[in-house]
Amino acid sequence: xxxxxxxxxxxxxxxxxxxxxxxxxxxxxxxxxxxxxxxxxxxxxxxxxxxxxxxxxxxxxxxxxxxxxxxxxxxxxxxxxxxxxxxxxxxxxxxxxxxxxxxxxxxxxxxxxxxxxxxxxxxxxxxxxxxxxxxxxxxxxxxxxxxxxxxxxxxxxxxxxxxxxxxxxxxxxxxxxxxxxxxxxxxxxxxxxxxxxxxxxxxxxxxxxxxxxxxxxxxxxxxxxxxxxxxxxxxxxxxxxxxxxxxxxxx
Numbered sequence: 001x002x003x004x005x006x007x008x009x010x011x012x013x014x015x016x017x018x019x020x021x022x023x024x025x026x027x028x029x030x031x032x033x034x035x036x037x038x039x040x041x042x043x044x045x046x047x048x049x050x051x052x053x054x055x056x057x058x059x060x061x062x063x064x065x066x067x068x069x070x071x072x073x074x075x076x077x078x079x080x081x082x083x084x085x086x087x088x089x090x091x092x093x094x095x096x097x098x099x100x101x102x103x104x105x106x107x108x109x110x111x112x113x114x115x116x117x118x119x120x121x122x123x124x125x126x127x128x129x130x131x132x133x134x135x136x137x138x139x140x141x142x143x144x145x146x147x148x149x150x151x152x153x154x155x156x157x158x159x160x161x162x163x164x165x166x167x168x169x170x171x172x173x174x175x176x177x178x179x180x181x182x183x184x185x186x187x188x189x190x191x192x193x194x195x196x197x198x199x200x201x202x203x204x205x206x207x208x209x210x211x212x213x214x215x216x217x218x219x220x221x222x223x224x225x226x227x228x229x230x231x232x233x234x235x236x237x238x239x240x241x242x243x244x245x246x247x248x249x250x251x
Contacts, residue, residue: 001027004079004087004116008038008072008095008108009133011056011065015094018137019126020059022144023091026152030087031059032079034108035067039097043111045077046070053078072112080119089151090116093126093164094140096133100165100219100229101185101211110163110233117161117235122151125161129223130168139171143228146177156232163231167223178227183218185211 003023007016011033023029035054052069059065066083068075072092080086092112099107109125116123124147128140143166156162167174189207196202211220219229 001088002085003027003029004076004085004090004121005029005031005033006072006075006079006090006092006112007033008041008092008112010034010037011058011067013037013096014133014135015096015128015137015140017059018141019091019094019144020063022141022148024063025145026148027088029063030079030085031056031063031065032068032075032083033065034072034075035069038071038108039095040106041071041108041111042106043073043114044071045073051078053082072108073115076112076115076119086119087116087121090121090123091126091144092116092123093128094137094144094166095125095127096135097127097131098129098165098223099125099127099163100223100231101183101209101213102187103209104163104182104233110161113161113163114233114235117159117233120158122156122158123161124151124164126164126166128166128168135168139169139174140166142171143174143177147230150177159235161233161235163219163229163233165219165223165229165231167226167228169226173226174228175226176228177230178222180219180222180229180231181217182231183211183213183215183220185209185213185220
């Protein structure tokens with residue numbers, strides 16, 4: 001297989017290197033990743049500003065790699081549209097930090113996978129529940145390997161990107177894989193007001209995530225219980241059940 005590896009933490013992130021190392025076992029790998037961290041960029045794309053691609057030797061001579069000045073979604077667009085390297089599989093991550101529940105809408109990691117799904121490329125986003133840039137990815141690599149073996153045995157539709165979240169546990173303590181749905185929840189933000197050296201105010205966003213879902217089939221439940229969460233995503237945000245309800249009401 002030809003495998004495109006992307007991320008949102010930047011081309012020098014340890015999580016990206018960990019993913020590349022596993023991907024090499026499954027096919028011909030090439031990398032297009034942001035030249036700097038792009039966490040929380042969601043599905044932003046660069047409009048009205050130039051995009052640049054810089055060849056990189058960070059992974060050695062055997063793995064073609066490029067650093068992109070844009071967002072994770074830009075990386076996928078440039079890989080297929082400029083470099084002409086359409087992959088058979090797209091892997092994004094391994095993200096430093098969780099991407100469960102509504103984080104999907106903010107996540108640069110998932111935006112790369114969703115962009116791949118837009119193009120009809122089977123795509124998976126991987127995240128480890130550890131925000132440290134020095135996180136240990138050894139257990140996560142084993143999970144990536146297991147998920148890819150599952151994909152080879154039972155390929156999933158190309159328009160169904162997978163969101164894989166991995167608990168920050170030793171491999172021996174991970175209880176297995178669970179197919180899940182997104183938990184309902186929200187972020188409760190606060191904004192700290194500070195003053196810059198010129199006496200002007202600026203704001204630093206802080207806050208916490210609040211789960212509003214206690215069911216046992218969600219990504220949050222699985223992760224809290226020590227399971228890997230595998231959540232299939234939609235790229236169609238239409239609320240089809242509401243459409244059906246509305247049609248029934250109008251009859």
